[in-house]
Amino acid sequence: MDCTPKSGEPWRVGVLFSQTGVTAGIERTQLQGTLMAIEEINAGGGVDGREILPVVRDPQSDPALFSALAERLMTEERVSVLFGCYMSSTRKAILPVVERRNGLLLYSTLYEGFECSRNVIYTGAAPNQNGRQLADYLTREYGSRVYMVGSDYIYPYESSRIMRELVLQRSGKILAEKYLPLNATQKAFAPVIRDIRRKQPDFIFSTVVGAATAHLYHAYAEAGFDPARMPIASLTTSEAEISDIGVAASRGHVTAAPYFDSIDSEANRRFVARYRERFGEHERTNASCEAAYFQVHLFAQALRIASCMDTDRLRDAIFGQEFDAPQGRVRIDPDNNHTYLWPRVGRVDAEGRFEIVAESPVAMKPDPYLVDHNAADEADIRWRRQAAV
Structure with a gap:
């Protein structure tokens, strides 16, 4: 991948959370957590002066559509980083795409474990x-x-x-x-x-x-x-x-x-207040939403180090990254691509x-x-x- 600086051009990332279908309720909160984090980063000047631009698609809770949209984003849209998936069946559907194209999926849902792909960063809870x-x-x-x-x-x-x-x-x-x-x-x-x-x-x-x-x-x-x-x-x-x-x-x-x-902490009270101000006073955060939020910040920190969307450089940069998340300080474990959680x-x-x-x-x-x-x-x-x- 060409890592020559392109001043002013946004960093494009794919966002695949269902807005319709059987899991739309929870995935909508993951989408909102993702967008809120991107807005915060952009409001602070972006990364190296360039905004993060989310390319959002609705996979409709359908594993086949998740796979097709991931393929389209990585080929036609030339996006190498994806934030997305709730169900493990949808993650499994995307996995061959990101591995074949050497992309990077940041996955913010608890899951059953027994997986460790070099093309996935897992920020939800392991068993x-x-x-x-x-x-x-x-x-x-x-x-x-x-x-x-x-x-x-x-x-x-x-x-x-x-x-x-x-x-x-x-x-x-x-x-x-x-x-x-x-x-x-x-x-x-x-x-x-x-x-x-x-x-x-x-x-x-x-x-x-x-x-x-x-x-x-x-x-x-x-x-x-x-x-x-x-x-x-x-x-x-x-x-x-x-x-x-x-x-x-x-x-x-x-x-x-x-x-x-x-959670009774100042960091979480600020997070909940910003979320409700942005999406509605009756909206509630949750674990998948919170992980979707903090993983964008971890990605942005890694991107500042890599100064490039090249997957290999980004992956190396994100290992060991820490962030003061609403749940507490989290860290990506270089041993297995998963996250220290509370x-x-x-x-x-x-x-x-x-x-x-x-x-x-x-x-x-x-x-x-x-x-x-x-x-x-x-x-x-x-x-x-x-x-x-």
Whole structure:
């Protein structure tokens, strides 16, 4: 790639977050986090005096369209850096494109792990940064008899596999494992709810995503189940989904994530205030939105060093980059292209916000392959002590 300075020309980046389709609700917040970060950087003079120009496309929650648009951006639009994807199926669809074209995808969603492409920077939580903490909290507070329900694609299958292993290591039992289509209706959850009533688990582990999330929680509420005794626990039910579900049906349920909009820090209060000023006073941030935001700033820092959109130079520059994100200081790990993040567990309160019931006092090194399910490093020991308070 030609790295000759081109004064005044913008740095063009592709942005692929769905504005329509089954995951449009959460992806819209990722798009907004991305655009807000770009606006902040441009307002500060851009990078080397050149603005970042987002080339935004709507992949409509369709993996095939994600792939086609990524190919078009990298060939016809000559864009080498992409921000995008929520579902793992869409990331997997783009992966061959960025690898073949030697582009760079910055991926801001928690995911199932067991991947490390040299053409992807992963800024969402790896399994050791949310799943292990959720399993610890739930088996201690509620019990270890688990009912699993998810959407029918790769992330739920792999996340349930990991949770199964974590629960079994804690002497637990998996009572059932059910998967429904991405566009499942509330009626489609009726057989699952009947089965849950029969089996009486200690908690329900949900990997349901998109619009179907609200249907599951409403079906649960209509069945009269008590979240104080048998909550729905999730890694994917964020503030965006809670807004769709409503407070009445979401109160008492549990999520693990590195970020919640209720984090009590000056950095997060500023972030939430800017976000609401930009996109509406009732808009809520969430973990995927926050990662979409801070990864743009990490990219801009790397671009200042590389002074070029060449993928190899950018990748080398982004390794080890740090940023004071709303969740805390984050850092790209050169060992595996993932990010040091701050594990937390939250429970939905009476106002529809996540009350943080456990959190790590330090950022945790990413372990996308979950090499040790019970890693006892200093961060984990301090986590356990704080969580037990």
